Amino acid sequence: MFSYRHGFHAGMHADVLKHAVLVQMLAYLTAKDAPLWVVDTHAGAGAYSLESSFAQKSGEYQDGIGRLWGRAGLPPLLSGYLSEIGKLNPDGKLRHYPGSPQIALQMLRPQDHLQLFELHTTESKLLQKHFAKAGRRVSVQAADGFTGLKGVLPPPSRRGLVLIDPSYEDKEDYRKVVAAMRDALPRFATGVYAVWYPQVQRQEADDLPGQLRQLAPGDWLQVSLTVKAPAPDKLGLHGSGMFVFNPPWKLEAALQEAMPALVKLLGQDKKATFKLKFQQS
Numbered sequence: 204m205f206s207y208r209h210g211f212h213a214g215m216h217a218d219v220l221k222h223a224v225l226v227q228m229l230a231y232l233t234a235k236d237a238p239l240w241v242v243d244t245h246a247g248a249g250a251y252s253l254e255s256s257f258a259q260k261s262g263e264y265q266d267g268i269g270r271l272w273g274r275a276g277l278p279p280l281l282s283g284y285l286s287e288i289g290k291l292n293p294d295g296k297l298r299h300y301p302g303s304p305q306i307a308l309q310m311l312r313p314q315d316h317l318q319l320f321e322l323h324t325t326e327s328k329l330l331q332k333h334f335a336k337a338g339r340r341v342s343v344q345a346a347d348g349f350t351g352l353k354g355v356l357p358p359p360s361r362r363g364l365v366l367i368d369p370s371y372e373d374k375e376d377y378r379k380v381v382a383a384m385r386d387a388l389p390r391f392a393t394g395v396y397a398v399w400y401p402q403v404q405r406q407e408a409d410d411l412p413g414q415l416r417q418l419a420p421g422d423w424l425q426v427s428l429t430v431k432a433p434a435p436d437k438l439g440l441h442g443s444g445m446f447v448f449n450p451p452w453k454l455e456a457a458l459q460e461a462m463p464a465l466v467k468l469l470g471q472d473k474k475a476t477f478k479l480k481f482q483q484s
């Protein structure tokens with residue numbers, strides 16, 4: 204069932220958007236002293252080597268983080284993201300790319316908790332190994348993140364960020380994301396939930412943001428980055444988006460400033476663009 208390995212795609216344009224938004228949200232949410240719970244339902248391996256045969260074979264990171272690396276004068280959302288990537292590459296050479304769990308680990312404080320789910324056997328073993336010395340504030344479960352989410356909401360601290368980041372290789376993921384959000388919101392209505400979604404040529408992908416919007420009980424934000432025109436053969440990813448329930452209130456302004464720069468940096472043809480929608484109730 205599983206052939207997806209995030210190591211092929213680590214650092215690609217979709218990771219840049221997802222992780223730049225994640226870094227910004229974590230920065231806002233850790234500005235208050237109260238403990239924060241971060242749940243990553245589809246964690247991956249934790250961190251990746253860009254020198255691995257996976258990354259070198261696909262080369263996808265070169266059109267993602269590779270285009271931002273070493274740039275100065277970027278909007279704060281992008282410079283904050285780059286500084287987190289820099290922590291894994293202290294000599295200034297881009298060799299490693301942090302997954303969402305590693306980014307969270309870097310930004311969380313001693314009072315916070317990180318709850319990780321990963322179903323793929325190989326990836327979950329790598330994840331366990333990566334976090335073996337992280338101590339009790341990180342829990343790793345080799346389990347289904349969609350069902351696991353039910354058991355961890357609401358978090359004891361009543362302050363939480365949930366990242367839902369499936370690969371959507373299985374088209375059932377679209378339905379499962381909506382079902383997971385329908386179940387999670389009544390359990391923890393004030394949580395911040397960030398759902399990553401692909402821009403691919405299939406009906407389920409087109410429909411997903413609208414279905415999420417209908418579920419939102421309060422504020423929401425939707426941001427997408429299209430890097431190129433959809434392919435004539437209808438295959439491949441031409442962009443991606445993040446749908447955020449209960450976004451931190453400064454996120455929209457930070458994205459308004461950053462997204463035009465991201466389109467210039469990551470755009471591959473004239474169809475490159477972004478969309479940003481925000482609703483405050």
Ligand SMILES: C[S@@+](CC[C@H](N)C(=O)[O-])C[C@H]1O[C@@H](n2cnc3c(N)ncnc32)[C@H](O)[C@@H]1O
Nearest residue numbers: 209245246247302303321322323347348368370
């Ligand atoms: C896009 S990758 C995650 C990347 C990671 N969140 C990051 O940003 O670095 C999706 C991961 O979800 C895993 N996966 C697939 N179905 C799952 C499920 N039902 N529950 C937990 N993990 C799952 C895959 O094995 C894959 O490692």
